[in-house]
Amino acid sequence: MTISMRIALALVAVLLIIGASLALVWRPAIETIDPPARQSFDPELVKRGRQLAAIGNCTDCHTVRGGEQLAGGMPVRTPFGTVYSTNITPDPETGIGHWSEAAFRRAMNSGVDRAGQHLYPTFPYDHFTHVTNQDDGALYAYLMTRRPVHAPARQNQLSFPFDQRPLIAAWKLLYLRHDEVRPDSSKNSEWNRGAYLVEGLAHCGACHTPRNAFGAERKEAAFGGGEADNWLAYAINVQSPAPVPWTEQALFTYLRRGWHPDHGVARGPMAQVVSNLSPVDADDVRAIATYVAGLFGSPASDRIRSAEAVRTEANKAPTAAPQTSASIFAPNAVSPATNTGAAIYAAACASCHETSRPLPYAGLNLHLSTAISAPDPRNAANTILYGLPALDDERSPIMPGFAPSMTDAQVGALLIYLRAHFGHEPAWSKVEQTVAQARQAQAAFLQTSADPPNIATEPLPRDKP
Ligand code: HEC
Ligand code: HEC
Ligand code: HEC
Incomplete structure (x- = not known):
């Protein structure tokens, strides 16, 4: 050539x-x-x-x-x-x-x-x-x-x-794939409607699916937990860290009202998602719940058993002086951090979180909290630092923010205690670092979802385990 x-x-x-x-x-x-x-x-x-x-x-x-x-x-x-x-x-x-x-x-x-x-x-x-x-x-x-x-x-x-x-x-x-979501004829129309909404317009995976180095969702880990604005968007599939498994009815209630007695209140970016869904036809929200319930799958028998134990623990009548306060001063308690954490919990948290007042105006018994059972303490740290501010013009769940009154070390000690006492998983690592980051990020998205005004009167469907 x-x-x-x-x-x-x-x-x-x-x-x-x-x-x-x-x-x-x-x-x-x-x-x-x-x-x-x-x-x-x-x-x-x-x-x-x-x-x-x-x-x-x-x-x-x-x-x-x-x-x-x-x-x-x-x-x-x-x-x-x-x-x-x-x-x-x-x-x-x-x-x-x-x-x-x-x-x-x-x-x-x-x-x-x-x-x-x-x-x-x-x-x-x-x-x-x-x-x-x-x-x-x-x-x-x-x-x-x-x-x-x-x-x-x-x-x-x-x-x-x-x-x-x-x-x-x-x-x-x-x-970018255009042809992934196809109707599944083996499923009913509600499920298919839910799939269409969740995978498409509602883009639940945009927050709930982890992303790769190029910022694309990892399809093989769909709904396995992602993040949004320094909040963890928990896994909403079989890897769900929720202490009590989610059911279709619980999902419907949570998406409709922003809270559920077994799971607490939606916060951060999820509060906005829920508040957006409030004017949407109930049928569409029901369809989303149906499809997402399928993502969670039916819980294994050991999961049902442990959920039952969690519920029993959480439903124990609140003691006048929270049990935790008895152990605070016990000389043989686990560690100094746990001691400090227990003391703070008894003084600042138990009066709302261990009470017979019903949700959402009282705090969830933390045995039930996904935030405390989650893989990292981000959401719990955000909630403790910034609380749940009152909404204008409507009755809403309120929790004070502790950012002004607690140091990072104190919030860290509290988180370590909460995880050990109420969590169902091994201890978190880098707790204090997470608290410092949460303080820095200023969690700008802290709002609770708008509860509909009929919240107190309408009976809530409570599902069986
Ligand atoms: C998570 C945030 C987010 C959501 C949710 C979102 N958008 Fe956007 N949208 C953006 C951003 C960011 C851009 C700009 C992208 C760019 O500059 O490349 C954009 C760009 C657009 C554009 C292009 C406009 C232009 O002038 O180029 C349109 C149209 C649009 N969005 C419509 C919508 C509609 C309709 C919805 C709801 C169904 C929606 N977006 C939901 C973040 C969002
Ligand atoms: C903008 C990001 C974002 C989008 C979009 C989003 N989520 Fe979330 N979701 C979150 C975050 C963050 C949390 C954790 C909130 C908290 O700690 O209270 C959450 C929590 C949840 C929970 C509670 C899980 C548990 O175990 O406590 C469910 C269920 C859920 N989302 C379902 C959905 C569904 C269904 C959709 C789509 C309709 C959706 N999410 C869309 C960010 C998002
Ligand atoms: C004035 C009452 C009040 C006080 C005091 C309070 N909380 Fe809360 N807390 C709430 C309410 C209401 C909610 C929303 C319902 C829910 O999700 O538990 C909440 C939510 C939470 C959640 C999220 C639970 C979940 O997963 O849904 C955590 C974690 C939490 N609080 C921790 C604490 C800690 C730790 C303290 C003490 C430093 C504290 N709270 C003090 C009322 C209170």
């Missing part, structure tokens, strides 16, 4: 590679449209879209605290830097006013914006890709009938090379 032929071949190879990469990366822009008139959308479709948007947490992620609804700018922190959500009001200049339904659908399906730019998967389109065209149409109708807000996008804070959007194309090639 002559030199010139070799050069020509090499050139062809390079061109092929460039061509293939371009084909992979390049997406055409979709024509702009004039913002459609509000009246052009069927009110029923808009109403359906509102519910779907609630299930998809669109408003949470696209609204900054105290800011204009859906106008974007909310920081989503990732290990690679911070991505800001964008304005999805129908403002023509800074929002999606010029987007056709086809452009919106493409964003939901494949994470590409109207202009053809790849979007970061912090916008959970790896789940939204499973949403039907019909539901996308309803979401589009809902968004396009909101009040337009002028709010330019904020600059993302990502380090090189993560600030290079074309790279997202490679990520998609590896991790």
Whole structure:
């Protein structure tokens, strides 16, 4: 082969590679449209879209605290830097006013914006890709009938090379799957509806599934426990650390009301999920509960036995002076940290957590607490430091935050004691470090979910073990 032929071949190879990469990366822009008139959308479709948007947490992620609804700018922190959500009001200049339904659908399906730019998967389109065209149409109708807000996008804070959007194309090639969620004819329609919602719009796995080094969900460990905003999103499959196994009825109650007598109150990011679900049709929440109950599976007999023991322990009539206080001053108690922890618990916690007052206004007996049985103490530390602040205008469970009154060492000692006394798993490691981190992260998302006003009167379905 002559030199010139070799050069020509090499050139062809390079061109092929460039061509293939371009084909992979390049997406055409979709024509702009004039913002459609509000009246052009069927009110029923808009109403359906509102519910779907609630299930998809669109408003949470696209609204900054105290800011204009859906106008974007909310920081989503990732290990690679911070991505800001964008304005999805129908403002023509800074929002999606010029987007056709086809452009919106493409964003939901494949994470590409109207202009053809790849979007970061912090916008959970790896789940939204499973949403039907019909539901996308309803979401589009809902968004396009909101009040337009002028709010330019904020600059993302990502380090090189993560600030290079074309790279997202490679990520998609590896991790974006469009055809995973198929109806299962061996299951009933409620289960299938639940699967559609959980895997798609509700994107439960975005928080509850662990991620790999590239920030993609590890499918082989689906629902095995992930994280969100310095909170642990517990495993919601067979690996669940909940002391009492979850049932379909318990899930329904928890997702509907934000708490359950065997499991306590949803906090942090989960409180927002629950509060979003409150206007959603009960049938859809029931379907989610049905599907998620299947993820947990039926508990093994030893798990049922230990749950029974936990329940018996937790239901013991509260003693006037909590039992723990007797052992605090006992000279042969386990360790100094446990001693300190026990003393703090007896003085500051037991009056609410060992009482005959019912949940959610009293604290859960901590034998039942997933936070105390979880693989790490993050959520317990967040709760102890920041408590459960009262909600405006409604009666809600309240716990004081102890961040101002306790040192990291004291909270650490308390956690070590709680784990030893109420936990059902081996001791945690790096407890004090976790407390320091929780203090630093300022757990900005501490809110309890909004309880419906009828909470005290309506009898609660209590399930059998
Ligand atoms: C976990 C947070 C999160 C949730 C939940 C979320 N989004 Fe987003 N969304 C984002 C972020 C972040 C971006 C910007 C991504 C980027 O810049 O690459 C975005 C971008 C978008 C875009 C592209 C807008 C543009 O101008 O490029 C659309 C459309 C969108 N989201 C719609 C929705 C809808 C509809 C829902 C609910 C079904 C939703 N999002 C839920 C975080 C979220
Ligand atoms: C934005 C992140 C996020 C999303 C999305 C999310 N969760 Fe959660 N979830 C959490 C966190 C964090 C916790 C722990 C809350 C706590 O400590 O109170 C949690 C707790 C739970 C629990 C309680 C588990 C236990 O053992 O106590 C259940 C059940 C649950 N989530 C189900 C779901 C379902 C079903 C969905 C989808 C409809 C969902 N979650 C979506 C973050 C999330
Ligand atoms: C004024 C009453 C009150 C006091 C005092 C209080 N708590 Fe709570 N606590 C609550 C309420 C209400 C909840 C929400 C119901 C629930 O989930 O237990 C809660 C929740 C919790 C949870 C989450 C349980 C779970 O998994 O759902 C933990 C852990 C906790 N408290 C620990 C403590 C500790 C440790 C102290 C003492 C330093 C303390 N609490 C003091 C009322 C209180």
